[in-house]
Amino acid sequence: PQKKKMKKAEAAAREKKEKKEGGGSKRKIDLADLCVTEEEMRNLFDLQPNARCPVCKVQKKGSCGTDTSPARCYRRQFNGLPFTPLSHDDMMRFAGMVLKRKSQRTPKKSKEEIRRQKLDKHISNKFADAEKAAAKAQAAAAQATLLEEVVRAMEGREAEIRRSEQEQNDLRERKARFVSSDYKPPSLQIPKHILS
Numbered sequence: 001p002q003k004k005k006m007k008k009a010e011a012a013a014r015e016k017k018e019k020k021e022g023g024g025s026k027r028k029i030d031l032a033d034l035c036v037t038e039e040e041m042r043n044l045f046d047l048q049p050n051a052r053c054p055v056c057k058v059q060k061k062g063s064c065g066t067d068t069s070p071a072r073c074y075r076r077q078f079n080g081l082p083f084t085p086l087s088h089d090d091m092m093r094f095a096g097m098v099l100k101r102k103s104q105r106t107p108k109k110s111k112e113e114i115r116r117q118k119l120d121k122h123i124s125n126k127f128a129d130a131e132k133a134a135a136k137a138q139a140a141a142a143q144a145t146l147l148e149e150v151v152r153a154m155e156g157r158e159a160e161i162r163r164s165e166q167e168q169n170d171l172r173e174r175k176a177r178f179v180s181s182d183y184k185p186p187s188l189q190i191p192k193h194i195l196s
Helices: 002-021 038-045 054-059 088-104 111-177
Strands: none
Touching: 038 088, 054 088
16 A cells, blocks of 8 residues: 555656646647747757747746756756756657747737828827817807897897987977967066066
8 A cells, every 4th residue: 555655656756847848838738739940949949149949938937047947947057067868859848839839829910001090099189189279179169159149139238228218218208398288388477576
């Protein structure tokens, strides 16, 4: 029973190590599924200055070529650090995973496409501003028409009031100047004290 437990623990440790070295994948990736060529693999493992190796790109742990990098980091061997050698299949597998992730990325937009999108956005914003301005102009025109109608109504009412006042004034003046047909003015008499 103790040997069985030890075998299970060793199997679990190997499985955990495979998952860790394979970038945390649940199953070992088949080389036939990756579709990577020898030339592509060599180009990826032909490391450029300050570039991460395919192992570090996949596992994303630590800094490439330092003590914090994975044991299978390809750059460790060039920096005099202990490393786990990679087999040809391992190199093909890591190269395939890097290429697969690159193919799944959204293609980067060109400068011309970015400028075109900015220009389209700018034009659409201007059209929206023009529509808002047109709506405000229509609302202002409606308010101006309503105000003109109110002013004309007030002017008409004022003219009617003036006409009514003029008619009343004319009537009072006619009444004040009215003289009946049988009216006889009183005769003039010289006062007696003047005659005497």
